[in-house]
Amino acid sequence: MLKPFAPSLSLASLLALATSAGAQQPPLILNPIETPIPKGPLQVELETIATGLTAPVLLVPAPDKSDRLFVVDQAGQIRIIQGGKLLPEPFLDISATTGNRQGEQGLLGLAFHPDFAKNGRFYIDYNDNYRNGAITVTEFTTDKRNPNKVKMSSERPL
Secondary structure, three states, rough: OOOOOOOOHHHHHHHHHHOOOOOOOOOOOOOOOOOOOOOOOOOOOOOOOOOOOOEEEEEEEEEOOOOOEEEEEOOOOOEEEEEEOOOOOOOEHHHHHHHOOOOOOOOOEEEEEOOOOHHHEEEEEEHHHHOOOEEEEEEEOOOOOOOOOOEEEEEEEE
């Protein structure tokens, strides 16, 4: 009669091997919130920081110390708020590609490359209207002459 296979290394043994192999572990953060949030009712105050957007889904600060805020608008544009004002021209406009998608579709995500301040690269994800709403992830770079605009020819689908 065959016995069921039993692995000889336990999970604890594997973890011990991994940590003893020279891999540095990140410091343990016990409580990332320095001041605990008090229990009970909270007061929340909303403040309008920009108007003229269709369906903003994400607000991301620029990682290049330029004091810009990037607003992802589901309708297919990324707009910049700088100095407390919405710039008149979009940073990126792919509204013809995203179309008028309803629900959880359209331009939905933005992530900056870790070296964005040097290379101007960033990534977006959206539903492509020409591919029956397929999710698309693509890389762009900013225009070297104008960091508030995208170099559209730099698009690289991933």
